[in-house]
Amino acid sequence: MKVPMTEYLRIDLDSGKWECRVCDHVIAPADGNYKEGLLVHDRDPREIHPPIIDPERYRYTFSPDPEWVRILEFCCPGCGTQVETEYAIPGHPPLWDMQVDLPALKAQWAARGADQMPDAGPAVVPGRSHAH
């Protein structure tokens, strides 16, 4: 049984692994930190939140200060889907954000049954928005 845990991640209860819901890539052991199986990019926040007013003339520009905060972008090594972001103070260790009690999860779903699987949003496939 595979349980969708986030928009892009699921846990295969039988294999005990985190998997990518887009490309089925096996990411990491499900009782560990899924981030350890992903790729990370240290993004300058000004690239995502562009300065609206001139950074040459002004101290505050609507852009985050890149010396105070970075965006850690975590992507799947199989398909490049951006699975998670983390706005981090420079040098702050990334968080183990979802520490799952795997035996409890297995027991919960064994009791519940696969037909209880959540309607967790549309199926995830790259390019599905291309309906034209």
Added chain:
Amino acid sequence: MDMLTTKGKTPSAEEMELIRKFLDDTTLFLGPDPEIMQNHDLMPRSAQEDAAIAKVSDSHVVAKIRDRIQAGCDEGYEMVEQMGAAPGAKWGDVITGVYSASGDLAIASAGGVLIFSALVHHPIKFIIKNWLNDPTVGVKEGDGFIHNDSRYGNVHNTDQSMILPIFHEGELICWVASTVHEGENGAIEPGGMPSMAESPSDEGLKMSPFKVVENYQIKRDLLTFLQNSVREPKLQYEDMKVKLFACLRIKQRLEETLKSDGPDALVSTLRLTMENVRAEVKRRVSQWPDMTVRTYIIQDSTLRENCVVKINCKLTKTGDRLIFDFRGSSPEFTNRATNTIVAGLKGMLAQVFLCYVWPDLPRGQAAFAPIEVITDPHSIVNCSYDAPNSQSLMSIFTGFTAGQHAVAKFLYSCPEKFTKVHAPTFNMINTFIWGGVSQHGETLGNLCADLNGMGAGATANRDGEHALAPIFATMADIGEQELNEEEVPFLQLVSKKMTRDAIAPGKYRGGQGYTMMVATKDSEQWGFMTTAQGAKIPPLQGLFGGYACGTYPLSKVQGVDVYDVLMDEPEKFRHSIEEIMNEQPFEGARYTTHHMGMGFEISKRGDLFMISQGAGAGYGDLLERDPEGVVRDIEEGLISPDVAARLYKVVFDHTTLAIDFDATEAARAAERKARIARSTPYADFVKKWNRTTPPEHIQYFGCWGDDVGTLYMGAPDITRRGDEPRPNYMLNPKDVRIAELEARLVAAGAALDERQ
């Protein structure tokens, strides 16, 4: 001491009772009671409740009476909203509620600010514990109690409550209360939320719960004292009356129920409603996966200076237990106002559930009652009696966001959901607080309703809504600025215009915020302040690969009278911060930017102060965003074509906005490959990235990494243990600036040879 205790005999029960009575009789000051203030669970069932439930427990009867009481609360809410004088009342920053005889909030009005009433059980329990049997005070039919001091159970001292006991044939049956964000309270800055407060003594009126109404009449001597303590004496009077009459209307509705169904039915309904909600919350939590979720939200200022203040959150669910652990969050600031009492944090976390996760549950104290909260003592989320907390919103709102972000990660896999999985909503009160003497000669101090226009976070299936609602009141209003302008001597020259490119991208983007430009017109004694964080670091996190919002500064244009410009050369005026700051259309004016913690500042006629409301966070990978949604955002002025093309990798004709879908698909596939190419495997990444201590160039407060037991206090070598309080003083920013300038003088060769 040891000698005495080892040699002395254990006192008898009779002696213990004497000692207890002696201590009770000689208490010199009834301060906030930790036993009351640290507990947010329901009181145990009383004998009165047991007896009532034994007689009435039919669920249909309970539901019928609950609906009637709910309607009564809503009626009281409408009265306060329609008649209240405080600007906050007019747009719904009010609430009413019915509390059990033991003081628990059983039912609150459907509209309004839930956190207000979720905290009023503390002052009611204080009244029960201290005044009920005190021969000099007592609690009688016709009495009313007033309260505002946050340390006895309130968000901040700008909110005032009126509390009435309800009797039936001489027996105390329940309480009703009405709470309003009043604004003015006589603090060192106008408007009731001073960010300059360096101690509670700077925070104005501090009403511990006391009796201000007898025989349903406001006592004139006490009223005059209160009026004499604030800048808006007429507002103080008017709203005390409004709150009293709202309570009396709810009392009337309760009496109708007492008449038709009897006191047991009422008492039973209040108790069973709470017990049933509490049990249902346990059941719902048990459906979540057993897991620990970690997140942190950064405050980038104390409102006086920029620094990094961590709100650390670990949320653990085991079986039917849910535990918020905020240990590792910043130490309290001894002389900054952004601290909160822990009850304020809990009240705001209750809002996560009742407004965003389980809005179907009856609104009351019970929904959060079984949820546990752990904090460090004397921390920014559990501050001491001596710490100022007039800007507690900064910490309760970032604490709320940490909770909202963590909860979303539990909900995704739940079969049974009551709302859509939701990225964090914007959480800062980006608005103008104002004060001074109006064009009518009135002394005023309050704020613009635009704080209620926070952008909503995106959800699992749609974009966030723009300028939707404040996180503290999902049913509030933004009010009519034009009506406000009849009372105040300034205009919002630009209002409700979306701030372009202030975005939170994602598969579903966050709802955006709008620009506000204000300028004083008809008073020489009028000023503004702003009290928000997030000009250097976003105060949110994104969800499942979505991004947070950007940052939001304050821009000022001074040395120009824009009203003269509008009269003489109207073509020079621009309607966006982007154009005014980049084009600098007014010659000779001074254009500056600032963080959002502007202390109260007197303005000159025609000076422009410009800010923007913020965006809620985005949801999911932005490369999955529907290209047509991207183009719609361009058409609606939310994002500029170049930024949209660069971020979303949508290929379109910049003139016609026609989308090339195949080219877009190719560009997105290429970007996914580029991501893989530029990214590093986790293990390699953390080797280069991770540091063992906070960076030297930032004043950092809170834990670093996994070591939640060590709290940094502004520098890598200044720390305290989480459980061992230490003072944490900040320098006056002006002294810091003077020292910087003196150092530059010395470096430039100027001798500072004054006598020391």
